[in-house]
Amino acid sequence: MPALRQSSHHFRRAFAWLRAWTAICVLGVTGCDDPKKEAQLRWREEEVSAKETDLIKREQRLLEDRRAAETVQAQIKQAQEALAAREKVLADNEAKVKQAKVAWETKLKRGPAPSTSSERIIVVDPATDEVYFEHNADKRGPIASTTKIMTALLLVEAGDLDKELIVEDGDTKCAPVRIGLKVGEKYPRINLLTALLVKSSNDIAQALARDNAGSLEAFAEKMNNRAKELGCANTLYINPHGLPPINGQPEPYCTARDLARIAKEADKRQEIRDIVKLKNYRFAMASGKTVALENTNHVLRTSPFCDGMKTGFTEAAGHCLVATGEREGKRRIVVVLNGTSTSVWKDAQALLEWAVKF
Numbered sequence: 001m002p003a004l005r006q007s008s009h010h011f012r013r014a015f016a017w018l019r020a021w022t023a024i025c026v027l028g029v030t031g032c033d034d035p036k037k038e039a040q041l042r043w044r045e046e047e048v049s050a051k052e053t054d055l056i057k058r059e060q061r062l063l064e065d066r067r068a069a070e071t072v073q074a075q076i077k078q079a080q081e082a083l084a085a086r087e088k089v090l091a092d093n094e095a096k097v098k099q100a101k102v103a104w105e106t107k108l109k110r111g112p113a114p115s116t117s118s119e120r121i122i123v124v125d126p127a128t129d130e131v132y133f134e135h136n137a138d139k140r141g142p143i144a145s146t147t148k149i150m151t152a153l154l155l156v157e158a159g160d161l162d163k164e165l166i167v168e169d170g171d172t173k174c175a176p177v178r179i180g181l182k183v184g185e186k187y188p189r190i191n192l193l194t195a196l197l198v199k200s201s202n203d204i205a206q207a208l209a210r211d212n213a214g215s216l217e218a219f220a221e222k223m224n225n226r227a228k229e230l231g232c233a234n235t236l237y238i239n240p241h242g243l244p245p246i247n248g249q250p251e252p253y254c255t256a257r258d259l260a261r262i263a264k265e266a267d268k269r270q271e272i273r274d275i276v277k278l279k280n281y282r283f284a285m286a287s288g289k290t291v292a293l294e295n296t297n298h299v300l301r302t303s304p305f306c307d308g309m310k311t312g313f314t315e316a317a318g319h320c321l322v323a324t325g326e327r328e329g330k331r332r333i334v335v336v337l338n339g340t341s342t343s344v345w346k347d348a349q350a351l352l353e354w355a356v357k358f
Helices: 002-032 035-110 144-158 189-199 204-215 216-229 256-267 269-277 345-357
Strands: 119-126 130-137 164-166 186-188 280-284 291-292 306-314 318-327 330-339
Touching: 002 130, 002 216, 035 144, 119 256, 119 345, 130 186, 130 345, 144 164, 144 269, 164 204, 164 306, 186 189, 186 306, 189 280, 189 291, 189 318, 189 330, 256 269, 256 318, 256 330, 269 306, 280 330, 291 306, 306 330, 318 345
Parallel strands: none
Antiparallel strands: 119 130, 119 330, 164 186, 280 291, 306 318, 318 330
16 A cells, blocks of 8 residues: 555656646747647647546545455454454353363262261362352351461461560460460560460460550451451451450451351461471470470361361350361361361361362
């Protein structure tokens, strides 16, 4: 197209020059009283004018043809884009059908979930958020020391775990379980966090929370804000350890589904995973004494697939357990709340081993 416009431009210049030359010739001979020559020159001028008119018409037709070609090209491009979009939709639908088929076949291979007796349960795949089994998963209630999963998450996200913490008087005032911290003692935060997740010491939870946020109330606010960020709409924390409310505090609550979301986020942190898989831990007291701590998670010792995460118990929450585990790259999170002293382990292990089969 650019070459065509350039050629047309040259033709126009040539015709303009020819018309000028013809006009000069006509003017030059008008005084010679030669009718024959004058007629010839006028004929040439008319011929040039006719050719110029024809060239303009040709240019107009070429311009119209070019516009028509551009329109067709745009229509072709639009049709190609529409076709590509349809092909993508078809490919996506085909992938979804294949995925659904695989999921259905896997579900058939896995078989029905084992029977359970705990009140609130959920089993999820943290990689896909697929729920394998649930029972009263959205029922609110207390979650006891599984609260400490959120406590640990906030502490790890804050960092500086190798720095020391100095125990204050308020840290030691709480209900059992306590490890026996004393005012003025210094401990690395990482050591306290390890003891917290292995043995669930409430004085350690208070010390770490106060050290992090300045007060237990401020730390509880951080816990609730983080829960909201994770999409937990049915969660209320009032302290860092999960003990029952005191001094007019509201009743804390969470659901199995929300707790699974929180556990999923904590499970992403290698620092937490390295701790919760420990079956035993020797905690060095500031006095020089070493305390042997045994992990409260019994499933760590009875299931080859379990590698965490946290237990809990209060009268209101019953026996609770968040259990994580993996087999051949298939990772699962099991939440069991309001169980008995026997059903919590039985339910959690049976569900975990069922969920990692396929």
